[in-house]
Amino acid sequence: MRLLQVLEPSGGGSGRHFIDLCRGMKARGHDVHAVYSPVRAESRFVEELSSLDLKGVHVVAMARSPGPSDLPAWRALRAVIRKEGPFDVIHGHSSKAGALSRLRLPGHHVPRVYTPHAFRTMDPGLGTFGQKIYGAIEKLLARGFTERLICVSADEYAHARALGMPRNKLSIVVNGVETPPADSRATVREALAIPPDALLYGFVGRLCHQKAPERLLAAFQRVAERLPNAHLVMIGTGEMQDAVNRQIEAGGHAGRIHLTTHFTGPQAMAAIDVLVMPSRYEAMSYVMLEAAAAGKPMVLTDVGGASMVLKDGVNGVLVENDDDPKRLADAMIRLSDPSRLARHTAAACARSGDYSLERMIGETEAIYRALVA
Numbered sequence: 001m002r003l004l005q006v007l008e009p010s011g012g013g014s015g016r017h018f019i020d021l022c023r024g025m026k027a028r029g030h031d032v033h034a035v036y037s038p039v040r041a042e043s044r045f046v047e048e049l050s051s052l053d054l055k056g057v058h059v060v061a062m063a064r065s066p067g068p069s070d071l072p073a074w075r076a077l078r079a080v081i082r083k084e085g086p087f088d089v090i091h092g093h094s095s096k097a098g099a100l101s102r103l104r105l106p107g108h109h110v111p112r113v114y115t116p117h118a119f120r121t122m123d124p125g126l127g128t129f130g131q132k133i134y135g136a137i138e139k140l141l142a143r144g145f146t147e148r149l150i151c152v153s154a155d156e157y158a159h160a161r162a163l164g165m166p167r168n169k170l171s172i173v174v175n176g177v178e179t180p181p182a183d184s185r186a187t188v189r190e191a192l193a194i195p196p197d198a199l200l201y202g203f204v205g206r207l208c209h210q211k212a213p214e215r216l217l218a219a220f221q222r223v224a225e226r227l228p229n230a231h232l233v234m235i236g237t238g239e240m241q242d243a244v245n246r247q248i249e250a251g252g253h254a255g256r257i258h259l260t261t262h263f264t265g266p267q268a269m270a271a272i273d274v275l276v277m278p279s280r281y282e283a284m285s286y287v288m289l290e291a292a293a294a295g296k297p298m299v300l301t302d303v304g305g306a307s308m309v310l311k312d313g314v315n316g317v318l319v320e321n322d323d324d325p326k327r328l329a330d331a332m333i334r335l336s337d338p339s340r341l342a343r344h345t346a347a348a349c350a351r352s353g354d355y356s357l358e359r360m361i362g363e364t365e366a367i368y369r370a371l372v373a
Contacts, residue, residue: 176360202272
């Protein structure tokens, strides 16, 4: 098949999914073209995408928020489709790329697939007006412009149904990951000047409102005061980076907080003792899956996909999705007890084989073939 994959964020979990899907479809013999936006692109994402040797990699500037730039972006994407097509399937990832790749004039068209990677309406802080506007747009696009909408968790599927999207256009394909390397613990800790015997909490993700890094920093202030051997590594960048740096410097424990982009999440996972993700909303976070595949206990907010990788009190702690730093800090401190941490780690390791990348590629390919047929 000739496939066109389109993405706007170009980083984080959606970027990981995008690259894995492009690589996997190419490995199965398909001709893959990729479109990404340079506006929020991470350099590591661009380098990895370029190294895949796809049939074509195309740059179309797309802004995250709706605005006047959407029209030239749509025209540029249409130009790629006309020049490089015909395609058998066009697959848009994230809300902006998903909208631009699906909007079309009436008449014969190529099947459109959309993976939201968390609907904007899953954000509890969006507000009633925003929920109505974004929900109406998603419902309209799903009903009139989409052949298949792929949800990455049962929670996201339930949300799509609640928005009024038809059941016959929805599928669930849970994200899959490669098992992170297990031999990088000493290397990562040495590079970041983290003591070998430190209790290391980890965060991996974009520094943005959705991932709520400020929640974690507020909680770690409490943890650091109680646990002198606790350290925190935060892997990522984003629009909140300056605010995060200011919060770290103001907190009094800057020497025990390590903000870096020198490692990816999988590269650093072996060095982490407990993954902490205080997200405001998710569909199915890649970081959760990578931690689960690496056998790491987790502290997660109760958001989409969390219940699929974490059993509260067994392989981690599930906390309420709010801005209370004490609640998150208490959960983190609970896992500092050596015997409890050992039990949770053993339980996490026992479930580590459930998240195959090949399964995800195969299920997505089956959807493409059904649409083409």
